[in-house]
Amino acid sequence: MSLWLERLSTDRIARQWREAPSPLAVFGKRGNRDLLVAVDAVAERVGLTTGLALAQARAMHPTLTAMPEDQAADARLLDAMADWCQRYTPLLATNPPDGILLDIGGCAHLFGGEEKLRDDLLTRVTCFGFSARAAIAASIGAASAAARFGGAAITPTDHEHDLLAPLPLAALRLSSDMVAALARVGLKRIGDILDLPRAPLAARFGAELLRMLDRALAREYEPLTPRLPVAPYIAEKNFHEPIAREEDVLATVERLAARLKAALAARGDGARRLELALFRTDGAVKRIAAGTSRPVRDPQAIRALFVERLAALGDEIDPGFGFDLARLSVLTAEPCPDEQIGLGGHEDRAELDRLVDRLSARLGRRRVSRLVAHDSHIPEFAAAALPAQATARAELGWEAFRRFRVQADLSPRPLRFLAKPEPIEDVFALVPDGPPVRFRWRRALHEVIAVEGPERIEGAWWSEEGGLARDYFRVEDKAGLRFWLFRAGLYRDMARGLPRPHWFLHGMYA
Amino acid sequence: MDAPARPGFCSPAGAPAALDRLRRELRAAEAATGLTPEGGAALALGIPAIDGVLGGGLSCGALHEIASAHETETAAGTGFALALAARQVFPSWRGASRTDESVVSARIVGRNVLWIAEEFSLAENGAPYGPGLDGAGIAPERLITVTAARGRDVLWAMEEALRCRAVGVVIGEMRSRGIDQVMTRRLALAAAAGDSLGLLLRTTPRDEPSAAATRWIIGAAPSFLRSGGDDESCHGLGPPRLTARLVRNRRGHLGAWIVEWNSVEQRFELATHYEPVAGAAFDRPHRAAVA
Numbered sequence: 001m002s003l004w005l006e007r008l009s010t011d012r013i014a015r016q017w018r019e020a021p022s023p024l025a026v027f028g029k030r031g032n033r034d035l036l037v038a039v040d041a042v043a044e045r046v047g048l049t050t051g052l053a054l055a056q057a058r059a060m061h062p063t064l065t066a067m068p069e070d071q072a073a074d075a076r077l078l079d080a081m082a083d084w085c086q087r088y089t090p091l092l093a094t095n096p097p098d099g100i101l102l103d104i105g106g107c108a109h110l111f112g113g114e115e116k117l118r119d120d121l122l123t124r125v126t127c128f129g130f131s132a133r134a135a136i137a138a139s140i141g142a143a144s145a146a147a148r149f150g151g152a153a154i155t156p157t158d159h160e161h162d163l164l165a166p167l168p169l170a171a172l173r174l175s176s177d178m179v180a181a182l183a184r185v186g187l188k189r190i191g192d193i194l195d196l197p198r199a200p201l202a203a204r205f206g207a208e209l210l211r212m213l214d215r216a217l218a219r220e221y222e223p224l225t226p227r228l229p230v231a232p233y234i235a236e237k238n239f240h241e242p243i244a245r246e247e248d249v250l251a252t253v254e255r256l257a258a259r260l261k262a263a264l265a266a267r268g269d270g271a272r273r274l275e276l277a278l279f280r281t282d283g284a285v286k287r288i289a290a291g292t293s294r295p296v297r298d299p300q301a302i303r304a305l306f307v308e309r310l311a312a313l314g315d316e317i318d319p320g321f322g323f324d325l326a327r328l329s330v331l332t333a334e335p336c337p338d339e340q341i342g343l344g345g346h347e348d349r350a351e352l353d354r355l356v357d358r359l360s361a362r363l364g365r366r367r368v369s370r371l372v373a374h375d376s377h378i379p380e381f382a383a384a385a386l387p388a389q390a391t392a393r394a395e396l397g398w399e400a401f402r403r404f405r406v407q408a409d410l411s412p413r414p415l416r417f418l419a420k421p422e423p424i425e426d427v428f429a430l431v432p433d434g435p436p437v438r439f440r441w442r443r444a445l446h447e448v449i450a451v452e453g454p455e456r457i458e459g460a461w462w463s464e465e466g467g468l469a470r471d472y473f474r475v476e477d478k479a480g481l482r483f484w485l486f487r488a489g490l491y492r493d494m495a496r497g498l499p500r501p502h503w504f505l506h507g508m509y510a
Numbered sequence: 511m512d513a514p515a516r517p518g519f520c521s522p523a524g525a526p527a528a529l530d531r532l533r534r535e536l537r538a539a540e541a542a543t544g545l546t547p548e549g550g551a552a553l554a555l556g557i558p559a560i561d562g563v564l565g566g567g568l569s570c571g572a573l574h575e576i577a578s579a580h581e582t583e584t585a586a587g588t589g590f591a592l593a594l595a596a597r598q599v600f601p602s603w604r605g606a607s608r609t610d611e612s613v614v615s616a617r618i619v620g621r622n623v624l625w626i627a628e629e630f631s632l633a634e635n636g637a638p639y640g641p642g643l644d645g646a647g648i649a650p651e652r653l654i655t656v657t658a659a660r661g662r663d664v665l666w667a668m669e670e671a672l673r674c675r676a677v678g679v680v681i682g683e684m685r686s687r688g689i690d691q692v693m694t695r696r697l698a699l700a701a702a703a704g705d706s707l708g709l710l711l712r713t714t715p716r717d718e719p720s721a722a723a724t725r726w727i728i729g730a731a732p733s734f735l736r737s738g739g740d741d742e743s744c745h746g747l748g749p750p751r752l753t754a755r756l757v758r759n760r761r762g763h764l765g766a767w768i769v770e771w772n773s774v775e776q777r778f779e780l781a782t783h784y785e786p787v788a789g790a791a792f793d794r795p796h797r798a799a800v801a
Contacts, residue, residue, distance in 0.1 A: 007742040044571065077646050099689045112642075156776075164581060217618040220578055234665060247650070259571065294524060348621070348675065348676040349676070351675050352622055352674065353668065354674075354678035355671060355674040355676065355677065356654065358670060358672065359656055359667055359671070362666070363656065363657075363658055363663060363667065363669075367656060368654065368655075369654070369655050369656075369657075369659065370651075370654055370655075370658050371638070371640040371643075371650045371653060372640075373640060373641075374648070379641075382640070382641050383639060383640030383641060383650070385637075385655060388654050396650065396651050397639070398649065398650050398651050399645075401640075401641065402644065405641070405644070410641075412583070412642070412645050412773075413641040413642035413645065414636070414639055414642045414644055415583065415585050415588055415589055415592070415636075415638070415639060415642045415643070416585050416588060416635055416636030416637065416638065416642075417636050417637055417638075417639030418635070418636045418637075418640070441584075444582070449568070449732070449735070449745065450733070450735050450745040450746060450747045450748075450794070451744050451745070451746070451747075474747055475747075476732065476733060476735075476747050479732070479734070480730035480732040480733065480751065481582060481583065481585075481730045481731060481748060482585070482730070482733075482747065488607070507636060507639060507642070508585035508635075509585060509589075509642075509750060510585050510586055510588060510589020510590070510592075510635055510646060510750050510771065
């Protein structure tokens with residue numbers, strides 16, 4: 001099905017006013033001139049058309065309200081509309097600038113047939129204040145041609161020929177140059193080229209023309225690239241009376257999760273990432289995603305995740321006049337082996353996973369992390385914090401690090417580490433390459449009484465951005481504070497034109 | 511709420527018994543509130559002087575506050591907290607050589623440690639650094655770090671984590687503001703419910719009331735320097751030393767010690783110069799009396 005929002009720009013502006021001015025037009029710069037790019041119904045009736053110069057239009061109708069165009073806002077609105085259309089099918093794509101394509105195969109019966117679905121969609125879209133047209137056909141080309149250029153609302157399979165024949169060639173989604181070229185030789189309607197020999201047509205106008213024709217006639221399959229990936233498992237619930245309370249939403253989540261559980265169990269899957277989509281009565285769609293550390297099926301556990309997500313979002317979930325459709329989809333599923341219960345260790349792990357999930361749901365996935373060792377000699381790359389949900393079963397690499405540390409007899413590393421080394425000032429060293437005797441860090445002067453080092457750590461010399469060699473020192477000041485300092489660069493390299501070395505503080509020891 | 515008066519000082523005969531009775535009653539009353547579970551396991555620090563004051567050790571399943579003496583000494587407080595955490599979750603690790611492979615794998619099987627901190631605090635005082643954690647006795651595999659934008663999220667996460675059975679120690683790092691007593695009480699109850707050790711790590715000492723079982727102020731102390739070989743002016747760093755001041759203790763006395771981290775045995779020792787210089791005298795009766 002193709003949905004065409006005929007007057008998207010003007011409708012968008014009109015919706016913002018209590019009493020929309022009319023005639024209303026939207027103008028934009030084309031080349032060096034201000035031209036009308038969209039007009040509303042009243043403006044069209046009085047003879048204003050798109051492409052007319054703004055000055056001329058104003059001269060014709062002094063009452064005209066003209067607004068500058070805002071393509072970004074139009075695109076956002078189209079996206080929001082597409083979001084809303086997800087209530088009919090998960091498989092849809094936007095067709096910029098003002099169309100939406102819905103693959104309703106297998107969904108129509110849920111709404112009482114194709115005709116009822118189309119009526120329902122059009123009624124709702126019209127209620128939102130849009131003038132829209134929609135047509136259903138077996139191919140994308142035929143459906144959008146019928147929606148935009150007027151044709152049967154519903155074209156049965158194999159009747160594309162009759163539908164397309166009387167429509168102008170522009171309905172084939174051809175470039176305007178090609179339409180003009182075809183018009184020059186007297187070909188104006190699709191019917192004109194339907195029975196022409198294909199080879200000369202292709203030779204003269206290119207393969208594109210025939211391809212678009214074949215696609216419209218459903219001779220060639222044209223895939224729909226979905227706007228959002230289609231979730232492998234979906235459960236949804238419609239409400240006659242919109243729901244707005246948090247408890248109701250959570251109860252719905254649990255009921256939907258119970259339905260998903262059967263589907264997941266049948267294929268031996270569990271959910272790793274879930275999304276709850278709440279369709280508000282005024283058309284807005286709220287999407288709330290939640291992740292887990294291990295595949296889950298248990299409705300209670302899924303509900304618990306969304307309890308935290310809702311608590312974290314707080315007022316951002318504005319129910320307005322309520323939600324009339326809730327959909328729970330499993331975005332990522334993974335095989336979930338049926339685990340034996342009661343064996344030692346397993347329960348602890350499951351318990352920890354649940355805790356990690358709850359914390360991640362409330363605070364954000366990236367804020368709950370495990371430390372992972374990296375095989376790098378550069379201190380800031382030797383360890384990384386990765387989301388705990390993703391590393392629940394991962395090998396973290398610390399065994400290898402421990403072996404390396406023993407073998408290389410690595411000097412102790414600091415307990416706390418500054419992500420960005422902080423420069424220290426007033427560094428005084430007895431010899432240029434030697435350790436500092438005193439230095440100033442965060443405005444406090446530290447007098448060094450004990451030093452270990454240097455430990456030279458080369459930069460990544462194989463790379464352009466590798467950085468300078470560093471000499472690390474472990475120092476202790478008079479008060480007993482222990483720091484990990486380094487000097488970036490060597491004095492002897494100054495002879496090669498490298499900058500003067502600078503000192504930094506990188507970490508603190510207990 | 512504060513520590514009971516020191517027994518035995520200037521008290522008439524019979525008073526110790528009465529004090530003991532009072533103390534028992536107080537414990538029973540506290541146990542009823544769930545704050546200090548009677549008979550709960552105690553985490554011994556391995557230093558008799560400190561364990562004696564604590565009545566056997568830090569009570570597990572309770573909340574303890576550890577404050578750094580100064581903002582710049584946060585690493586000292588962190589080290590102390592991590593060492594306590596290590597003793598709690600990896601008991602098998604105690605007293606073994608750290609190159610020993612079997613021990614390395616043994617300490618992976620402990621319970622987990624959660625480190626929950628405000629984002630700002632980690633940016634200011636440094637984030638936990640994996641390669642350095644081993645030195646403090648914590649296996650990085652067992653550590654989960656949680657950052658929160660706000661202090662109340664830290665407290666919420668702490669409470670959740672303390673209630674979790676799979677978590678042995680929860681370290682909550684709070685940089686700013688006071689924590690009201692209701693919240694510390696909630697944390698103490700959560701720790702008792704989950705039988706886990708809650709450590710509230712503050713970057714500066716606070717004097718506000720709290721439901722914590724003990725309150726420590728940890729500062730850095732100069733280490734016992736090693737001579738740097740030929741050059742007398744240059745020294746190497748000795749084992750790290752910390753000043754540990756116990757400023758609140760629900761179970762007994764207060765005290766102040768200088769402790770030294772023994773990285774081989776992964777435990778604290780009382781710093782040497784705080785021990786008597788000469789050994790205790792043997793009991794040598796006079797020869798004449800024997801003869």
